[in-house]
Amino acid sequence: MNIRISVRRFHPDSGEPPRWQEYEIPHAPRMTVLEALLHIYERLDPTLAFRFGCRFSKCGLCAVEVNGRPRMACFTEVRDRMRIGPLSRMPVVRDLVVDRAGFLESLRALELYLPDSQTPPSAPAVVRCPEAREKLLLCIECLGCNATCPETCPFDPGRAGPYVFVKLAQLHFDPRDGRDRRAQARKLGIERCLECRKCYCINGIDIQRHAIAVLAAAESVHPEQPCRS
């Protein structure tokens, strides 16, 4: 049985606007969107550009939009008449490939890392972290959440999107991080997120509860303070 799917095509050098292109592909039971894209690239169209990695939903590289919603291409079954496009609200390099380099830049610009201690300790540190940090580490950095955020603008550090709030919350829960990540989140306008609540994570992180509410809370009242040691 064959199915028809539409893929969003865009080539920056062509001077043409993005367009939908339809492909007819043979379908097999439990076939995935990634298999469909690979079929197109390997058999039908050598110019189709997309990213993929581990194939088993572990690496986060193949996120695309399927019928307007972010999905991992490798773990989404393909169906007739599906429309597959790049993640929204991100600059498109070509076809389904969005510019991810901006996200390394935002890690840099917003200092989303531990302060550099220069010399690592000679013995393992005694560190206790709240469980919430582990939940936030489920993030596979697919950037799907940003595609669901009406405010995201990747190259405006003031509108960095939910991905950055997840990173800030990870650091907030790390007792080794001395910075005030809540103050940073306030500067980035987190209070707007408290009302919006439109973003979500396709990997099951409760972004509202474990990142946004935590960062937007006043310092003294939040029950999930990290234990300092």
Add this chain to the structure above:
Amino acid sequence: MESLQADVLVVGAGGAGVTAAVEARKAGAAVVLVSKEPVGYGDTRISLGAMSASPDPASGDSEEAFIEDMIRGGDFLNDPDLVAALVRDALDAALTFESYGHLFFRDEAGVLKRLEVPPGGHRASRTITSPSVGVSMGHVMRAAAARADFPVLEEAICSELLLHEGRVVGAAVLRLATGTPLAILARSTILAAGGAGALYYPHTDCMPSVVGDSFGLALSAGAELVDMEQVQFIPFGITHPPAMLGAPCGEPSMAGPFGRLLNCRDEIVLENIMTMTRAQVARIIMEEIRKGGATPWGGLKLDLRPNLDSPVGELFVGLLKKFGGPFLDVIRKAYGEKAVRLEEPWDVLPSAHYNMGGVKTDPDCRTCLPGLYACGQAQGGVMGGNRLGSTSLTEIFVFGRRSGRAAAREAARLGRLPEPEVARPAFDSLQSLPGRRGSFRPIELKRSLQRLMWENVGPLRDAKGLGTALEEIRRLREAARELKIAGVRAYNQEAADAVELRHMLAAAEAIALSAQERRESRGAHVRADFPNRDETEPVRNMVVRLVDGACTVRAVERGR
């Protein structure tokens, strides 16, 4: 011609490459980090996040015991100096990675916690684990790259190393987003681009990008590779649906005391799986498949039901539910709930996982070529013929640190770099890729080579298959002179495929040639025509290098 200069160039940005780059920078070097994928998207990211740290003397364990376990596990092919370096630095390397932002699991008091049950082959538990498995390390690698003040080139694929007066002086790369070539001149160059699991795609649980770039780059420049025939296949990979072929779904230890393997006629092929190595189990599965015992999905059936009927087995089932999470997720997705409850057998087939072989180095990661270093899975000799569980993350951090420091130290002693013109031929060759009008698409040849490797140089080998493989590799190399490549510049996947294809052919030839020359079964290398270890000869390493442009292998007594 666009060019950059550095003291230290690092090729590859998984755990090994990021560590090498950060440590070289800390030692004062000007660093450039080049990554084929976005930073932190190598095999480290999709690993289990489990790492062997130092032995715990309180449990009677010692460095000597750890070294002995690795060498016995490696079937005596390991370079003892490399093993000693790994064991000695293991804890420091873990702490270094924590200083980049990682945190291994602690107990309730906040103290670093070792796994209760050690992975197979370890006599004591040295293994520490990570929350959310390897992806938490992915976060840290990106954070470490962001924190460092050196240029990070993401999605830039390295086509060849630059040579000048007998030294490696950097590399030529293709930037995928724009399609522009770039020459990077460097006093020291570190290869940290991982192994070649994806030479067996889709029969692999590795990232599809790890096709052997490290090996192809090193070999073509004139460096030596060691024991390339040693490719580790995990015995239990998923067989279907096709989208999940190769996904890892268990270790021998996961079979429990009563797990067994069944063939298509429901005959028992193997019991007592738990006590065997990955290579032994993979071998028996492939032998049974060759005898015609395969299920319609091409594998054998792993039957864990007998564990449910005994108290000992039940204890094991409890452990499995507690620690087997990542595997159970994969099994659930492929085979459903009944399989996860162990109430029905499921299909398994070996899957390429790790290259023990690699670039031959000393304990400071120096290769035989001045200016060239290798670390992590790119490196050979650390694991010998078989890698014990949880030692590869130790390898990447230990030797990432060592290579970064040595490369920085030695770069500081060197004077001027050559002019960028030294990169002209490499640059022009990259420039000419888009729009080539030959007969073969690079992806066709890649897929042919991957099929060839699985069918002839997989978990069970013989002289005939290896001969076929070498002949076909030569034929594919001829075909690769006639490539047909799309004309676009921005994100031209075919151009990237063309660069990869060259590395893949070199790596594949090195593996097949070493496998042909090793006329015995040792470690992960299993020959149907030489089923046993050759005890008449001293233990030998297979060393591959180019001689007058041709890949040649010689057997060298271990330690020479």
